[in-house]
Amino acid sequence: MQPQLSDKVVIVTGASSGIGRAAATLFAAEGARLVLAGRREGPLADLARSLDPTGARVVEVAGDVTREDVAARLVAVAVERFGGLDAAFNNVGDTGMAAPIPDLSLADWRAVVEANLTSAFLAAKTQIPALLARGGGALLFTGTFVGHTVGFPGLTAYGAAKAGVLGLMRGLAAEYGAQGIRVNALLPGGTDTPMFAAGLPEPAAESRAFIENLHGLKRIAAPEEMARAALFLLSDAASFVTGATLLADGGLSVTRA
Numbered sequence: 001m002q003p004q005l006s007d008k009v010v011i012v013t014g015a016s017s018g019i020g021r022a023a024a025t026l027f028a029a030e031g032a033r034l035v036l037a038g039r040r041e042g043p044l045a046d047l048a049r050s051l052d053p054t055g056a057r058v059v060e061v062a063g064d065v066t067r068e069d070v071a072a073r074l075v076a077v078a079v080e081r082f083g084g085l086d087a088a089f090n091n092v093g094d095t096g097m098a099a100p101i102p103d104l105s106l107a108d109w110r111a112v113v114e115a116n117l118t119s120a121f122l123a124a125k126t127q128i129p130a131l132l133a134r135g136g137g138a139l140l141f142t143g144t145f146v147g148h149t150v151g152f153p154g155l156t157a158y159g160a161a162k163a164g165v166l167g168l169m170r171g172l173a174a175e176y177g178a179q180g181i182r183v184n185a186l187l188p189g190g191t192d193t194p195m196f197a198a199g200l201p202e203p204a205a206e207s208r209a210f211i212e213n214l215h216g217l218k219r220i221a222a223p224e225e226m227a228r229a230a231l232f233l234l235s236d237a238a239s240f241v242t243g244a245t246l247l248a249d250g251g252l253s254v255t256r257a
């Protein structure tokens with residue numbers, strides 16, 4: 001079978017861990033040239049070298065994607081190293097502090113909005129001109145079921161920020177469809193990543209079992225399952241898919257546990 005991202009230049013944010021790491025691994029296997037982003041240099045560089053020891057096809061840029069200069073640097077590196085940009089998986093997110101809204105400080109709220117929504121805005125702002133220069137491309141943002149199909153106590157700010165990402169995605173899809181840019185969102189269900197594990201209330205084993213049971217499939221996803229959904233949305237297999245939210249939530253939204 002033909003590789004699905006043959007020589008495409010793709011930015012993956014949040015690539016050092018979880019869903020982003022699995023996506024970077026799959027995209028590399030599918031022939032993509034990659035710019036990987038995350039704040040911690042060590043795990044990012046380890047992944048980049050394990051995917052491509054020569055550094056000819058995979059480069060890493062360590063930095064905080066809520067900063068405009070970092071978002072711009074990812075695109076500049078794609079253009080300088082690989083000649084342009086074809087696609088981006090803007091996957092960074094953070095649940096922030098889990099607490100009822102009255103207990104959140106304004107700083108807590110702003111941190112969640114920055115990590116989830118401002119990072120998505122800066123990604124779009126910096127990536128779209130490069131995609132237009134290429135004659136089109138594909139953007140993918142990571143949302144969540146939280147606040148979309150299911151309200152989750154304690155994660156209201158996170159759900160609100162991710163809902164903003166969906167509004168951004170739909171607007172961009174409408175604005176840039178005529179110029180060949182597809183824009184979609186992947187909405188994972190519970191996925192077995194460091195973020196998921198860190199967010200489990202104690203006792204963690206019981207919390208995990210409770211959350212698994214919320215899903216129709218009675219389990220949470222492996223990050224590789226999200227990577228495959230992301231690959232579909234960024235590849236030509238989804239050539240007529242834009243403005244869409246792909247709910248890859250193992251049936252959580254249609255299940256009453």
Ligand SMILES: NC(=O)c1ccc[n+]([C@@H]2O[C@H](COP(=O)([O-])OP(=O)(O)OC[C@H]3O[C@@H](n4cnc5c(N)ncnc54)[C@H](OP(=O)(O)O)[C@@H]3O)[C@@H](O)[C@H]2O)c1
Nearest residue numbers: 014016017018019038039040064065092093190191193195
């Ligand atoms: N896991 C789930 O159950 C689940 C469910 C629904 C949606 N999601 C969404 O899926 C996405 C990926 O989550 P995950 O579970 O894979 O989490 P994860 O394992 O914690 O990975 C998050 C990645 O994002 C990077 N990152 C975080 N903030 C950043 C920033 N400001 N600038 C640059 N990099 C940053 C982290 O690297 P550094 O720490 O080195 O920066 C890491 O590589 C998120 O958008 C999350 O909201 C996850």
